[in-house]
Structures are given as structure tokens and as C-alpha cells.
Amino acid sequence: MGMTMTQKILAAHAGLDSVAAGQLIEAGLDVVMANDITGPMALPILAEMADKVFDKDKVVFVPDHFTPNKDIKSAENSKAIREFAKAQGLTNYFEQGKSGVEHAILPESGIVVAGQCIIGADSHTCTYGALGAFSTGVGTTDIAAGMATGQAWFKVPSAIKFVLTGKPGPYVSGKDVIIHIIGKIGVDGALYKSMEFVGDGIANLTMDDRFTMANMAIEAGAKNGIFMVDDQTLTYMKEHSTKEYTVYEADEDAQYDEVIEVNLAEVRPTVAFPHLPGNAKTIDEVEAMEPIKIDQVVIGSCTNGRMSDLRRAAAILKGQTVHSDVRVMVVPATQKIYKQCIAEGLVDIFIDAGCAFNTPSCGPCMGGHMGVMAAGEKCVSTTNRNFVGRMGHVDSLIYLASPEVAAASAIAGYIANPEKVGDRS
Amino acid sequence: MKAIGHVFKYGDNVDTDVIIPARYLNSFDAQELASHAMVDIDPEFASKVQQGDLIVANKNFGCGSSREHAPLCLKTAGVSCIIAETFARIFYRNAINIGLPIIECPEAAQNIEAGDEVEVDFDSGKIYNRTKGTEFQGQAFPEFMQKIIKAEGLVNYINNK
Numbered sequence: 001m002g003m004t005m006t007q008k009i010l011a012a013h014a015g016l017d018s019v020a021a022g023q024l025i026e027a028g029l030d031v032v033m034a035n036d037i038t039g040p041m042a043l044p045i046l047a048e049m050a051d052k053v054f055d056k057d058k059v060v061f062v063p064d065h066f067t068p069n070k071d072i073k074s075a076e077n078s079k080a081i082r083e084f085a086k087a088q089g090l091t092n093y094f095e096q097g098k099s100g101v102e103h104a105i106l107p108e109s110g111i112v113v114a115g116q117c118i119i120g121a122d123s124h125t126c127t128y129g130a131l132g133a134f135s136t137g138v139g140t141t142d143i144a145a146g147m148a149t150g151q152a153w154f155k156v157p158s159a160i161k162f163v164l165t166g167k168p169g170p171y172v173s174g175k176d177v178i179i180h181i182i183g184k185i186g187v188d189g190a191l192y193k194s195m196e197f198v199g200d201g202i203a204n205l206t207m208d209d210r211f212t213m214a215n216m217a218i219e220a221g222a223k224n225g226i227f228m229v230d231d232q233t234l235t236y237m238k239e240h241s242t243k244e245y246t247v248y249e250a251d252e253d254a255q256y257d258e259v260i261e262v263n264l265a266e267v268r269p270t271v272a273f274p275h276l277p278g279n280a281k282t283i284d285e286v287e288a289m290e291p292i293k294i295d296q297v298v299i300g301s302c303t304n305g306r307m308s309d310l311r312r313a314a315a316i317l318k319g320q321t322v323h324s325d326v327r328v329m330v331v332p333a334t335q336k337i338y339k340q341c342i343a344e345g346l347v348d349i350f351i352d353a354g355c356a357f358n359t360p361s362c363g364p365c366m367g368g369h370m371g372v373m374a375a376g377e378k379c380v381s382t383t384n385r386n387f388v389g390r391m392g393h394v395d396s397l398i399y400l401a402s403p404e405v406a407a408a409s410a411i412a413g414y415i416a417n418p419e420k421v422g423d424r425s
Numbered sequence: 426m427k428a429i430g431h432v433f434k435y436g437d438n439v440d441t442d443v444i445i446p447a448r449y450l451n452s453f454d455a456q457e458l459a460s461h462a463m464v465d466i467d468p469e470f471a472s473k474v475q476q477g478d479l480i481v482a483n484k485n486f487g488c489g490s491s492r493e494h495a496p497l498c499l500k501t502a503g504v505s506c507i508i509a510e511t512f513a514r515i516f517y518r519n520a521i522n523i524g525l526p527i528i529e530c531p532e533a534a535q536n537i538e539a540g541d542e543v544e545v546d547f548d549s550g551k552i553y554n555r556t557k558g559t560e561f562q563g564q565a566f567p568e569f570m571q572k573i574i575k576a577e578g579l580v581n582y583i584n585n586k
């Protein structure tokens with residue numbers, strides 16, 4: 001029986017000719033990653049199994065959640081992984097100043113490429129599927145075991161195939177497409193499964209769009225999201241990595257639980273309302289409601305803190321002023337992106353408009369620090385989760401949106417359509 | 426092995442941000458985490474839960490982040506077993522890896538109510554609602570996972586290999 005892209009990667013890493021959905025396997029790992037929340041917790045567990053990590057080039061630590069450290073406890077946690085990385089001679093430890101949000105750093109630094117089998121102790125590790133890798137989030141014990149042995153157990157997933165066609169409209173990007181899809185299938189619509197993205201519409205999505213979409217596969221419950229590799233992927237890998245990669249294509253007779261067609265031309269700017277990423281409403285539905293006044297806007301994170309995201313937001317904010325009732329935080333995902341923003345004059349655009357421009361960090365995305373919300377406040381955020389209390393007080397509300405919707409809303413003071421900034425104000 | 430206790434009941438999509446909010450994640454002390462368990466969905470949970478109690482929930486329990494702090498804080502708080510219609514996948518593997526038994530059984534999840542006294546037999550997968558006198562057959566763990574649970578977690582399983 002034919003295999004999906006994911007199944008082929010898993011079979012290759014388990015040393016098997018073929019695997020089938022439901023099969024339990026142990027697979028070899030190419031990258032094992034942890035951050036400043038999951039890493040420190042993994043170290044004592046790792047010490048029970050091994051003195052050394054299985055491969056100093058394949059174990060990666062990125063302090064990003066509570067960094068620059070917000071308090072003494074988080075400073076202790078960062079110290080623990082810093083000292084561990086040093087003692088083990090790890091090639092890839094990203095200290096503040098060279099760092100940023102893990103899921104932006106790893107592709108940018110060329111650590112992850114097509115065909116790899118990757119685990120990270122962070123649920124959005126599924127992001128690297130944009131490059132045609134199998135990549136999934138696991139917990140602390142799994143990551144400790146992965147660091148000790150270079151292996152992990154997996155139940156081979158079945159898959160849903162998404163056939164993308166058409167070209168998205170000018171104000172529609174990967175974020176709108178993935179919220180649209182999660183709205184369709186639900187937050188457990190792909191539970192335990194792979195989401196495999198194929199079709200000629202993919203050529204009309206930038207690599208940044210694909211990272212955004214693969215990033216949110218977990219919000220549909222998926223084990224992983226994966227894109228077929230095309231010329232853009234190859235160009236991206238050539239520009240960022242010297243690693244060898246392998247391109248896997250699904251077999252013609254691969255079995256899918258479902259095949260869903262998405263015409264990108266029909267996707268509208270789409271917002272996920274509190275408290276689930278699947279509460280999708282098109283901007284037209286939002287415009288038909290009473291204006292939803294907001295207190296904060298966050299543009300950044302592993303979902304939408306990349307260069308093209310910030311360019312899209314800046315294009316809307318250029319020469320405009322943020323509404324007086326709104327606080328705006330722009331957080332580039334990496335130092336490289338930060339520098340590029342300076343080079344392209346984006347920082348001036350943001351600051352002149354009245355935005356705070358911050359150092360790369362997860363920051364407000366999970367209510368850690370920098371932009372925590374008070375009771376009753378509403379935020380339009382380009383992040384990936386709008387759960388109860390995610391960004392602060394349990395009575396605060398998060399609306400997930402694209403950088404363009406976020407920027408338009410920052411100017412309007414309510415959730416606004418980027419196609420007509422300034423209307424209704 | 427059996428779990429016997431009273432039930433805390435929750436609905437669909439209980440996420441890891443309400444099981445243990447990120448603001449407490451600068452610590453991984455299990456006792457401290459346990460004292461904040463479920464605070465954003467059920468502020469009284471941590472003070473009311475007794476050793477051996479069970480959580481019963483509907484669909485997609487544990488969705489969201491990969492934080493192992495979530496099953497760990499529930500286990501440390503005294504939860505002996507979680508029954509749900511379905512679990513989010515990372516929560517599912519984390520629970521197994523730390524040796525917290527979890528069972529998928531939609532019928533039981535729908536029948537059992539808050540406060541019911543419930544008994545679970547891990548060997549047979551049978552779930553008995555003592556309060557209502559009803560019985561359900563839960564999904565048994567595959568053999569590979571049983572080995573991990575018998576070894577009391579992935580760490581011992583690997584060390585024994």
C-alpha cells in the first residue's frame with residue numbers, strides 16, 4: 001500500500017521499507033530541540049539516562065519564552081540550559097543577542113531541512129513541516145529520551161490531504177488560509193493525523209506563508225503539518241543551509257482519511273474569535289457586527305514574526321497613527337529579522353506610527369512578559385492561540401489575525417478590514 | 426491495578442493553558458505546579474481534589490502546548506486517572522511517559538457526572554460508575570505503551586533496555 005509524505009519519512013528513519021497508519025515505531029532523530037521552559041525540566045530526566053547527549057550537533061537549545069529573563073526563576077532556568085550547553089559543547093545554543101523565537105531561528109539558521117525527522121519540546125515544532133520535514137512537538141520526558149538516545153517512539157499517523165489551488169487575494173496570507181482551514185475542520189479536526197499540503201496553489205504561497213500554516217497544524221490537533229517541496233523550498237534551503245536534504249513525495253496510491261480542496265482565491269481575511277483558533281469569522285462577517293473595540297495589538301511570534309509579516313504590517317502602518325486607545329507591540333522573531341527591519345526602514349515606520357518595537361522573544365504570545373493583559377482587555381494578535389488566559393488575565397480576550405488585519409485594527413481601534421483602512425473611523 | 430475516586434467533570438477542549446497557565450511555568454517544582462492546577466477553569470480544584478480522584482472530560486482534553494507540567498501537576502495533585510472522549514496527542518504521550526493512566530471512552534465520558542464515584546481497572550480497561558451502577562469498556566493500551574506504563578515511565582523503560 002502507498003505511503004503519505006509523512007509515512008515515507010518515518011519509514012526511512014525507522015529503517016523500514018514501509019509503515020502503515022497505527023503502527024508503533026522507533027525512529028532516529030535528526031534534530032532534538034528544547035527551550036527555556038522545557039529544557040531545564042528535561043535535564044534531570046536526561047541525567048537519569050545518559051551523561052552525554054547522543055550528538056552535540058543535533059541537540060539544540062533556544063531560550064526564548066521568558067527571555068530576556070523576566071525574573072529570578074526564569075534566569076535560573078536559562079542559566080541551567082546555558083551551562084549544560086557549554087558543558088556538552090553543543091553546536092547550537094542560541095544566546096540572547098543571537099537568538100529569537102525557536103521556530104523562526106531553526107529554519108533561518110539552516111538547522112532544519114527537507115526529509116528530516118525532528119522533535120522539539122514545544123508544540124509548534126510542527127512549523128518545520130513547511131520545508132518538507134516530519135517535525136512534531138513532544139513533552140519533556142520524550143525530549144530527554146531523544147537527547148539521550150537519538151530516538152523517539154511514534155504511532156504512525158494517517159493523514160488528511162489538502163489540495164490547494166488558486167492564488168490568494170492581495171490582503172490574504174498564510175494566516176488567513178490556516179484559520180480558514182481550522183474553522184472548517186475544527187480544533188480536533190486532524191487529531192493524531194498529518195495535514196499534508198499539496199497542489200499547484202502552493203506556488204502562490206511564500207515560504208513565510210507556509211511556515212505560518214505548518215505552525216498552526218497543532219491548532220487542528222494534528223501530529224504534523226507538511227508541505228510538498230517545490231522550487232521555492234529548494235531555493236530557501238540553498239540560501240539558509242549547507243545540510244543534505246531528501247525530498248519525499250507521497251505515493252500515488254497513498255491512503256488519506258480525507259481529501260479537502262481549498263481554493264486560495266476564495267479565502268477572505270479571516271479572524272479567530274475567543275477562545276479557540278477554530279472560531280473563524282471572515283472579515284466580512286466581522287464588519288457586519290458591532291465594531292469590536294480593542295486595547296492591544298501584537299504583531300510577532302513564531303506564527304507571524306517573520307520578515308514578510310512585518311513588511312505586510314508596515315505597508316499598512318506607513319504614515320499612519322495608531323489609535324489612541326490601542327497599545328501596539330511589534331516583536332520581530334529573530335535578530336536577523338530585527339536588523340533587516342532597521343535596514344529597510346520598517347522600525348521607523350512602526351515607531352513613527354506609535355508602536356513599541358521589541359527585542360526578539362516569545363514575550364506576550366503566551367502571557368509570559370512584555371504585554372500581559374488586564375481583565376476585560378481585548379487584543380488582536382498575530383500569534384496562534386486565543387485560549388482563556390493565554391495572554392494574561394482569564395477575562396482578557398484574544399482575536400487571532402494576520403499581520404495586515406492586526407495593523408489595520410491598530411489604526412482603527414477596532415477589528416478592521418485591511419482592504420479599507422480608516423473606514424468607519 | 427485500580428483507580429477509585431470521585432470525579433471532576435469538564436467539557437470539550439480543556440487546554441494546557443487552563444490546566445497550568447504559562448505564568449506559573451517559570452517553576453517545574455511538581456508540588457508548586459499542583460497547587461495551581463486547573464486554576465483558570467476551576468479555581469477550587471487544587472484545594473478540593475483528593476488523592477485518587479479522577480478527571481472525566483469530553484473531546485480533545487489537553488490540547489495546546491507541549492508542557493509536561495500539565496499531566497505532571499494533575500498527577501501530583503492526586504489525580505489517579507483521566508477518562509475522556511479523546512485526548513490531544515502531546516498530552517496523551519506526555520501522560521504515558523510520566524505514568525499517568527489515561528483512557529479514551531466516549532460512552533463513559535458522556536455518562537459520568539461530577540461527583541460520581543468511579544472505579545477503573547487498568548488491566549481490563551473496564552470503567553465502573555459506582556454511583557450510577559453503570560459499566561463501560563475503555564480502550565486498552567497497546568502492548569508497547571503497556572510496557573512503558575509497567576516500567577513506570579519512559580525513563581525506566583529506556584534504562585531497562
Ligand code: SF4
Pocket residue numbers: 065101102103122124301302303361362365366383384
Ligand atoms: S512565539 Fe508563542 S507559540 Fe511560538 S514558541 Fe513562543 S510562546 Fe510558543
